[in-house]
Amino acid sequence: MIAKDFQPFAIVEDKGFKDYSHALNPSYVLPSRKTLSQKIIPKLVDRERENLQDKVCQASAVCITTDCWSSRATTNFMSVTCHYIEDFKMVTSLLSCFEFSDRHTAENLADELLRVAKDWKIENKVVCCVTDNASNIVKAIKLLKWTHFPCLAHTLNLIVRDALKVIKPTVDKVKGMVEFFHKSSTATQKLKCTQRQMGMPELRPIQDCITRWNSTFHMLKRVLESREAIISTIAIMNAPVDIPNQNEWDIIKEACTVLEPFQQVTVEISAESYVTASKIIILCRGLQTVTNHHQTSELITTGKVAELVTTLSSSMERRFHRMEYNAVLSDTSILDPRFKKLAFNESTAVDDAVQRLTTAAARCNPRSEPASPPSGQDLRVNPEPHTSTVWSFFDERASGDNERRNPSTDAVLEVRSYLEEPIIQRAADPLSWWKSKALVYPRLAKVMARKLCIVATSVPSERIFPKRGRL
Structure with missing residues (x-):
């Protein structure tokens, strides 16, 4: 529970948990919080690390991903994961997540990546390192002489974020409505009440995040789904919120239609348990095809969304050029x-x-x-072949064939x-x-x-x- 469910160490001191444990097994004595945090968990970590290191060391090749993050307490962290094929299955392992207080220069990032790689004994097995497009991390990987591949999710984020500037006034109006409900518990409760009265699902507006374009997509889509309830609630409360006009509602609807394929691709390529890199060429070409189709589609009636489509198409043409x-x-x-x-x-x-x-x-x-033969199958029909002169003509022929073959x-x-x-x-x-x-x-x-x-x-x-x- 501590490791998998993020329960606090103090759970062993909670009366309810003690009673629950006693009901399951009256003879079991719960460890103290100190024993749990200083002995049991550290031993568990060491054991799991040893097991994981054995697996990682057996991998013939690994792909690394890394990223940096700053917490609300302005503490910087760096994470490193590795991906490899084990028994013909994709495996993902977290190698390290640590506080990184040094300046994020290319040299410092390269030193930390190399330290983690050496710690796990994979420095000579890294076939590719996938990161965002920040110049410092790209340079760091170049210093390590590893193959770098830019994260496709970040590339799509840059493409869509740049295109969304075309409909920024409309998006800003939607943000204003969403912020109104997130800042007022009264407004939120009134919205839920209105949704119930209209027979609509109780959906809370979603705020967007500047670093993830699809959060803006989800925000627009959610507002569109609860449009009537949101408008009614704002009108009833006489809130000082700028509501989109009919043309802007059309823009929101058409923009969601255009951006839906980008969301689908983002979800598909972000998986860890199956192969993803091999899909990139096909998915990117598919996005270009679908977006280009929107340029002549009757579904796009507003000039702003037509401009959005044009911006998306030109940006993809530039970034996906010669991808093959x-x-x-x-x-x-x-x-x-x-x-x-x-x-x-x-x-x-x-x-x-x-x-x-x-x-x-x-x-x-x-x-x-x-490679091992399939279970239950022995490829050696005759484990001890005869060595009599009867077989000599075949052995000579086989030997000559092996000599003629080369890698x-x-x-x-x-x-x-x-x-x-x-x-x-x-x-x-x-x-x-x-x-x-x-x-x-x-x-x-x-x-x-x-x-x-x-x-x-x-x-x-x-x-x-x-x-x-x-x-």
Whole structure:
């Protein structure tokens, strides 16, 4: 309960909890708060850390995400998470979350990242580091000579935030209404009463956060859902709040329609338990297609939203230009059996990716970590082959065949054969597919473990901070 449910150490001193524990087991003696905090929890932490370090050390490659955060008490923290493939499943581990009081220079950030990596013995296993677009952290990763990939969620935030400036006066009016209800408990209760009378769900207005564009989307959508109740409540209370006119309500409705796909993509790429980086090229192209369609759609009737759409389209065109030629994105896309070459529009980008994967596969030793056959299956039909002269002609032929083969040839054959495999369903798990094919493509399977562990966003490291705040 302490670790998983964020209960305080003092829970063992609460009378209700003592009575509950006694009812479950009268003979059990609860530990004191001091014993819990100074002995039991530290031992638990040490044991879990050892177990986690064993797992992380066994990973062939890891992707790191990191972020910095300042608490309300102006205390700075830094978090570092790592992501790797274990038994053909995506695994996320928090490596560290610590107070970071030094200046956030590139050199200091690089020192802290390297310290954490060395502490977990993964400094030579980092294949990519995903962060926001801040210049100091980008430079820090460059100093470490790690591959950097900018967080797609942050990129989308920049794109949408810049476009929302077009409808800023309307958004400001909505903010004013939301702030009115959040600052007045009387207004909030009156709104709930009005919603009940109108047969509407009791939905409290949502405030937006300047660092997350989708909070603005949720704010607009919530106000739109409770529009009539909000207008009635403000009118009844004769509140000094500027209410949007009909044209502005149309802007809010159409803006939500335009921004809905961006919200869907943000949610999909922010996951940790399944492969995400391989989707980026397809999802970004999908956003461009949907947004460009809105430029000629009859659903967009207001000039401001039309301008919003144009701004979104031009910004994506600039930021997503030649995305297929990004080595991180193209390699992960082509190694995903759901997409392969379908993720690309340009054959040159496909050729470049295939060449990189072939070269990487040729460097792999498929015998260094032999894959286990499926459970209950023994691939050795005859564990002790005969050594009589009857078999000598075959042994000579097999020996000659092995001499003619080389890593480059094997790699070319594996890549070619893999690309000829049929595409699997989009809802299927690509890692499960690779598990079933690990013996067929032993070299590519090793390359895959170094590529598909890369995540699309730095959200995993950001999720640590709300938990830190609760602690």
